[in-house]
Amino acid sequence: MQNFEYYNRTKIIFGKGTEERTGSETARYSKRVLLHHSGGSVVRTGYLDKVKESLKAAGVSWVELDGVKPNPRLSLVHQGVEICKREKLDFVLAVGGGSVIDSAKAIAIGALYDGDVWDFYDRKKTAVEALPVATVLTIPAAGSESSISSVITNEAGPWKRAVDEECLRPVFSILNPEATFTLPAFQTACGVADMLAHIMERYFTKESHVELTDELCEGAMRAIIRNARRVITGGGALDYDARAELMWAGSIAHNNLLGTGRIGDWGSHMIEHEISAVFDIAHGAGLAIVFPAWIAYNLKEDTPRLARFAAKVWGVDGAFYDYEQAVLEGIFRMKNFFKSIGLPVSFEDAKLDSAKIPLMAEQAVKFGPVGNYRKLYAQDIEAIYRLALK
């Protein structure tokens, strides 16, 4: 087991009606905040109004910035930074999913920096301070509500890049599963792929003595898979408890408890980022395409671990006789699961142009080879993309 530090100071407020606490929790930090959201369903469903009522009741005023899109754009971040500086706002409240939260985090570092906030994403600067960020989550997926990560797309490339620093961890996050009742099946499914990917990135490690976290990872993945079926294909869109399992799982998948003592891989995320940067498809859909191909490419890389994954998560029997067959059966079941909840599992499914593959493979290794389970270079990544063609 590797040495580690585990410190997650985000206060999670979870359950029915908890958005009513937004105002009182925010008021502990600030009386005048940037209120950041998409301007989409959060407005239509009236959920944002509930948050605003709560802010008002607590005497908190706000400047509003909407327009966040999936794969959140640098240009909007620039606007947010300018507003914070001009209006002297000292707190960013994100109401939405991972894109809104990631955009809010970018604004929070930019607001305390004189240069272009892209410097942090382009690894020219390290983020050591940011305005406090809090979230009211509406899409369980990214885990950004208690993570240190922010992923932003610079339209100039397009380049999709991440910053991971402690100063970006939200001070509190409000999670009401009822807010996810109106989430379309496809978006729910993308979220499911994202949270499974966050666990798989940690699960696939060469560290051999991590039994406790292996057990926690496997259990969380099984719970996600079962509840995804219930919500998406089992008629449970309004099933509070199934929605609640998914919502809490999304946070646990990425709050890094499941990564303690182990070195995660994270190659698949880098490989996917190029897909969603170039084709602007949902991150979760991109992950459903990449992950099965990534496992297939690594078939001979610690096969027993991959077979354990097939056995413990996908219920594959026979893992004791032929590990490789077990892994292949596991991949088959994983793809079937993704398809069954409406996700693409290939370039063909998602109608992506394979001509971009060499360029994407080059971009993915801009900062060097990716992944720790197995270091991947441009040629490996190209091969993985090609394994995902059909």
Next chain:
Amino acid sequence: MQNFEYYNRTKIIFGKGTEERTGSETARYSKRVLLHHSGGSVVRTGYLDKVKESLKAAGVSWVELDGVKPNPRLSLVHQGVEICKREKLDFVLAVGGGSVIDSAKAIAIGALYDGDVWDFYDRKKTAVEALPVATVLTIPAAGSESSISSVITNEAGPWKRAVDEECLRPVFSILNPEATFTLPAFQTACGVADMLAHIMERYFTKESHVELTDELCEGAMRAIIRNARRVITGGGALDYDARAELMWAGSIAHNNLLGTGRIGDWGSHMIEHEISAVFDIAHGAGLAIVFPAWIAYNLKEDTPRLARFAAKVWGVDGAFYDYEQAVLEGIFRMKNFFKSIGLPVSFEDAKLDSAKIPLMAEQAVKFGPVGNYRKLYAQDIEAIYRLALK
């Protein structure tokens, strides 16, 4: 799933050599602290000296108070409170196991209170402030290193009582599994029973939709059982990784992530407290006696959940045909496991005087019936003690 708040701000520093960071982490809070320990093995093994070197190197001085015993005593807490007040100390550093940490927490609330600190344990006062406490853990068991709990024994009774308040959560905790290499098998086993009990108290709930946390609880229990065997009966006393699994499991078992969304039981802890208060035996040993009897007494109380426990944690097959038989087989395996690691599972094993049972049962309900899975009154508790006679 129940609404919940999850907020655990303890910074965990885990791994080989991490005691060397005690000084630098402490110095962020204080330059003059109360250093609290047992005066026992932590001195003999030289581990305390390493901690002192680290404090010295960081310019932190200390006043030392040793003498903490298992089932930590109120009288020593009174001494610690007096020292803190007299020497104007503003930080308590506990080096040891759950007893030392619980004693340190009691001192930390007492130091900011004019009356007798027992008032908090006797529920006359609610603890809202305390000196910051940090820990260097040497015995994985109580989970006190990141919990809000402190359990103290007042010799006048003897009464064993708990305080659970957020202000008691350690600011940081240092966990080096190497410090547990010298832990005798019996103490290791008591710790194992304690951490399993912390999970079982949360696992046994009437809340039906808690699949994710069920999975996490079951996985953690399996990992604890396997690694306990490895360390205690498998010749792995010096197996770093197995020790590390147990040490991290002890924290996770009680940091309350596994309790999110559910109402735990906690009856068995109250029932056990009377045993260790009256007979001064190790808490873990008392739990190994109480828990199997508690399950047996509740055989008809949501039998499917008890059968799931038997199936998922103890590998009992046939749960689908006769739930009660599965539960009984699970209890049998649990008792066998406890015995195999050297723990008593009955009054007879531990040579406890059964004549005290009626008095203990009365004391256990001093503040009303105990437990949430099933509310237990004095007569129920007496019956449970009697189920544990042999």
